[in-house]
Amino acid sequence: MNLTNPCEVRAIMESHGLQFQKQFGQNFLISAAIPARIAEQAGECVLEIGPGIGTLTRELCARAQQVECVEIDRGLIPVLDETLADFDNVRVTNADIMQLDIAEFVRDRFGGRRITVCANLPYYITTPVIMALLESGAPIDRITVMVQKEVAVRLAAAPGSSEYGAVTAAVAWYGCAERLFDVPAGCFVPRPKVDSAVIRITLGCGARERVGCCDERLMLRLISAAFGMRRKTLLNALGSSFSHFSKEELAKIIESAGISPTVRGERLSVAEYAHLADVMAEWTRNEGRFQAP
Incomplete structure (x- = not known):
């Protein structure tokens, strides 16, 4: 069975009376080298999101002890029963x-063991899925996903760029x-309009472990507000979302975090946002009677 052969892919879909579902962003890999390279990032326990017809899944099964797949398209379940019949893991x-x-789900399926995540994500849901995984609290060591090239560039960008x-x-x-590497549009069927890229997110080495934050939700709100109006100064961008503070109070909070109120949010690292959140939380706890943390 060669799931990277376009003719075979179409034959399998037609035998099950299926068509490629645009609503689910279905673009199946037809380059044998790409699934293998992604699967090299897998550990012993793998969660795959959106297995499609099983092209990447087969590579994962050949390397891992346990593979759990989550597929939204009910019509692909019998296809996967056929294409994965050679594997019992x-x-x-x-x-x-x-x-x-x-x-x-991870606790139920993997019994508390640490996992890796692999996926060829539909472009329209890339960011929500990645954030859901990161915020889930599941014991994930790394996430290796194929995304739109533009998104991959953004995810790995440096502050200020x-x-x-x-x-x-x-x-x-x-x-x-x-x-990790780029994937041309010609490696898929149907062929998408843009190129893709594979990224790896290694958990446990982010700013969370280095600097910490007393209120992560507040920090994420600050980030969202700052980038929601990225052409404005940090002071003006935060003014709309944190209107319970006067402009003078906001300016003092920002300055107390060692940040200029006139800087744009795109210049700040996540560590600086974490510190700003700590300062703002301390201000709030003291009802405006500021004490530096």
Whole structure:
């Protein structure tokens, strides 16, 4: 069985009366080298999101002890039963990963063991899925995913660069993002309009472990507000979302964090956002009677 042969892929889909579902962002790999390279990042226990017809899954099964797949398209379940019939270390769950309690699912399926995540994510849901994984609290060592090339560049961008954004800072809080290699559009069927890239996010090496933060939700709100109006100064950008502070109070909080109120949010590292959140939380606890943390 060659799931990277376009003719065979179409034949399998037609035999099950299926068509490529645009609503699920289905673009299946037809380059044998790519699934193998992604699977090299897998550990012993793997969660795969969106296995499609099983191209990457087969490579994962050949390397890992246990593979758990979550597939949203019910029509692909019988296809996967066929393409994965050679393996006894894989199980497919028909569900929407965004509707699952990821930590509970991982605990139930892997019994508390640490896992790696591999996926060829649909472009339209890339950021929500990555953030759901990072925020889940599940014992994940690393996440290796194929995403739109533009998104990969953004995820691995440095503070102050034009590609640096809210999701970059949020990912950097939890781990280190690295762009591994690019994947041309011609490696898929149907062929997408843009190229892709594979990124690896290694958890446990982000700013969270280095600097900490007393209120992560507040920090993420600060990041969202700053990048929501990225052309404005930090003071003006935060003014809309934190209107319970006067402009003078906000300026004092920002300055007390060692940051200029006139800087743009895109210039700040996630560690600086974490410190700003600590300062703002301390101000709030003292009802405006500021005490530096």
